[in-house]
Amino acid sequence: DAKTTQPPSMDCAEGRAANLPCNHSTISGNEYVYWYRQIHSQGPQYIIHGLKNNETNEMASLIITEDRKSSTLILPHATLRDTAVYYCIVRVASHNTNAGKSTFGDGTTLTVKP
Amino acid sequence: SQTIHQWPATLVQPVGSPLSLECTVEGTSNPNLYWYRQAAGRGLQLLFYSVGIGQISSEVPQNLSASRPQDRQFILSSKKLLLSDSGFYLCARNVGRGDGYTFGSGTRLTVV
DSSP states (O other), rough: OOBBBBOOOOEEETTEEEEEEEOOTTTTTTEEEEEEOOTTTTTOEEEEESSSOOOEEEEEEHHHOOTSSEEEEEETTTOOGGGGEEEEEEEESSSSSSGOOOOOOEEEEEEEEO | OOOEEEEHHHHHHHTTTOOEEEEOOOSSSSSSSEEEEEOOSSSEEEEEEEEEEEEESSOOOOOEEEEEEETTTTEEESSSOGGOEEEEEEEEEOSSSSSOOOOOOEEEEOOO
């Protein structure tokens, strides 16, 4: 699986958009970009994923550059409850192969401030 | 429901004692299952993964082992715990193309 690079920490004002970047310059054509977040002492929670098109769901938006070497997770109106560690990973989305495994880096600690 | 059950939530064990952490999953059959460990303030390290009953792949050499006796059961074990085995252990699953991971609530293990 391709490695990802994220800033270790970011701050965001409550109510403002939080834009979390991720670099994945060695991503392969069949690898998806996934985002998860982990609130202290809990298991990570899936947020969103995409291959090459931008994606949006009830939690966030994912913007993937045209060359797919980087992406940005956007939380449109951050709340205090969005304070968490956010992980960006890339992996091949296959079942019954070892390609489904991933390693999570240290992620970005997002702190939403009132 | 793709629920994952992990227990216990916290565990304190002496050095040299055995370990058995169990993870059971609900939902779609034949999921991929994973054991991750997280050190304090760090990311998740993949320890083992399984694509089916009795099929275990180890990612890193270590003092731990894993087994999958049933489709929806994944067990992490050790015969003799080391201090370095302390950490937050997470079980995860995924099924199908494009499916993200679903994580359990984790077990925080402290070896003393």
